[in-house]
Amino acid sequence: MSPSDNYATSSPAKGAESAGKPVRRKLRGPQTPSDQQSGGLKPLQKIGIGLGAVLFILPFFFDIPNLDEPGERMLSIFLLAIVFWVTEAVPLTATAVLVIILEVLLVAEGAIFDPAAGDAALTEAALPASDYFAALANPVIILFLGGFMIADGAEKYGLDKNIAAVMLKPFSGSARSTVLGLMLITGILSPFMSNTATTATMFAVVIPILTAIKDKKARTGVALSIPLAANVGGIATPVGTPPNAIAVGALESNGIHVSFIDWMIMATPFAAVILIASWVLLCLLFIPRSARIELDMTANWNTSTKAKIFYATAALTILLWMTEPLHGISSNTVGFIPVAILLCLRVMDGSDIKNMDWPVLWLVSGGIALGTGIGATGLDAWLVGSIGWETLGGVGVTVVLCLIGLGFANVMSHSAAANLLVPVAISLAMSLDGVDTAIVAIAVAIACSLGMSLPISTPPNAIAYSTGMCSVKDMAILGIIVGTVSTAILALAMPPLWNMMGLV
Template identity: 70%
Template sequence: MPTRTSPGPPHPQGAHRPAPLGTKEKIGLILGAIAFAFPLLVDIPNLEPLGERMLAIFLLAIIFWITEPIPLTATAVLVIMLEVLFVAKGGVFAPALPDPASADAGALADQLLPASAYFAALANPVIILFLGGFMIAHGAEKYGLDRNLASVMLKPFSDSARATTAGLMLITAILSMFMSNTATTATMFAVVVPILKALPKGKARAGVALSIPLAANVGGIGTPVGTPPNAIAIGALAERGITISFVDWMIMAVPFMLIILLFSWLFLSLVFLPKDARIHVEMTSNWDRTTNARIFYIIAGITILAWMTEPLHGISSNTVGFFPVVALLCLKVMGGADIKALDWPVLWLVSGGIALGTGVGATGLDAWLVGSVPWESLGGVWIVALLGLIGFGMANVISHSAAANLLVPLAVSLAVSLDGVDTLTVSVVVAIACSLGMSMPISTPPNAIAYSTGEIKISQMALLGMVVGTAATAVLIFALPSLWSAIGLA
């Protein structure tokens, strides 16, 4: 029998009242409604009724993810719900199936997926992979593993501001490969803020402060669990029957990540860090030696080792990702409160992108989009270039995850429909390009955290973000596909 609990203190009046919509959000709501209604009310040439319904959902997602009249996660689950209602078999507003004897009956039946196909995005294997990564990241924070690793790894670096910044960037990037970019940035700023005060006000402080979000954004590129765009790309590829292992992703991304880190450090040193600037970092490691902490260290180590050795044992990275979830809960190292603390909005946001890709592919909208633009005349390299540049541009002004949710499914659909365009290459290029947009505080949470310190001017962040992002995107588009092809990964 449930026990009655005494009521808590009364909430302040209006405490849960939603914030009023700004002008941008109001415009977004109006444009979203118009864009959604247009394909439903106006016949779109050469697009079947099911495709028109999916186009309505796709346009709504684009506008809502850019203008954010509702939270990004809300748009993601709205996409899934609309797909169930408008383009799933038996959906309330789905087209009626024609006479079974008609020529069109078979094709439409194939396009009308069951509602379960769209709901399945919420438990897609890639979501399970990310869930495992989130469990490890949360455990690392809970048991102090992140700060202790940073302490140990910083010791070899001298008091030179340039050398110490290189160490901070390397540590941030490594942590960001397995933790969320936001959590990594917050952890590293807990280390960095005290030492910023030892530097004179001005460029040196800004340079050190800028190095952390930049390294977190770039480091997240390195593994499938490093940042949501990676998971969105892997999920979109899996929907098309293309699998990419944890190790293969790292082989494709880590060398690029290290090159961009080196270039970023050189640019920071040249523009922001005087040669004679000094930073003295005093960090002591204080390892948690409780039984639960030791068990966590072992499970996290086993998980990461299993991810790195996937080609040897053949267990998929998704299955490996579920291991820490089960082990940590069963052994009571983590509990219900830890599950609640995970970044569920990000998982649902990724699910929305996966569901959007499923709908675009199933309803024939991808074929219509391909036929509406003379993509064939561009050639494979320029298709990759155009999509990569669009991803980089969008990710500077909207969430990286939202940009990837919009572009990756479209890019995969285009690649599948065109000859001479490698689907895996296009997907990975677009996902990574969406992680390179980092020129504004609104571009990504790590940038917002860094800007909140008050040590950085927007002009400084924009300069670094545009120089590094543009150079990295050019290398990504014009050099990496050939390299991946040469080593047999694409």
């Protein structure tokens, strides 16, 4: 076929330049404005700093009805976090760290100008500073650390690209078939790798294909399929995306354990249905039936001793995560096993530790600490009592919180949205009759991952947009349809199904 018939041939994909040496490809997602080191503050960031400061100060000078002083101080911190995370007035990680130190200084046991002074009940309820600092080493952080170690090793030893090359071979020919293959592979990788790294890896594989496709709509469809699949696929496991870890950690802090396999059983079928439905929608909107893409991809496996040790360790870790009910080892503990093995056997080293996405871990920690403070200071009860949530019932509360999460996640970081909403959702659920806490927390976390209608919504979208292969309009149309319909299914259909299956 001629180029006008949308025939594209990619160059062979290489997982490593040589079979004996590990290859390192540093994959970086685009930086948000607040991550930039130069260029000054944008108007929205300046507004955020001013508004955040004002809202932070107000509860110190005005008495809040039905809220004790520790709760008022926590409200100050909560309002500051909302404004800073929404506007990115300072880097997202900086806000997370600020939350922790402000809790230690203002609401912890022995805080500055102790808010509980003279009140025995408040003094007894105050948590020590160590409880807030403990968020930085919460067991779910260790779980995520293991996930990062596996993802980093997959990149270092070319495992990610080789898997993509092998799995894409059967999907050569029809463009629609190729897009299905891309989405399935991305959806399989993203539960165990960061969505950003997965998207960057897949684009490295398909850029030669994209540039050879002459049909603009088909090219757009292929480009949009990858971030969509990465966002949806990340829903499937606790380590797939930070909102999942935030929910697991917050539930654990409230005495509710959700194992790795429990999360997978609840989330994977939903993610699979959304993934296939999204592929159908992509084909209808962008991929002509006649379009064809021919693939010529060759896997080049790294066969060094270190690579083989990594392959075995990654397989063992994933197997242990998925069989937690059989052996009883917590998924958090399992997450630290690959860290110990890979470092001790020198498969990974100090440079790999430095290259991990530490800001994400600190951001998750900030969300855990925020939830701890909301519960310890009585702010949760005040938030519940301020709105007539009980009139909505369990379904209504879940629907409203999921829609809020979807809305927030479209215009701000998914992790920041989950940090704000998951603690509130758990507090609401625990205070209302007939509302399952685990269901609400998990649903809200997943809803935050479905906000993907803009380039700023999530790094995978930004990566796709930066290729120049898709417009904001096309991304918004696809994201709004998939996000809205998926959230409706999530909030209305999944909780009864989870209950019927006895998962919660």
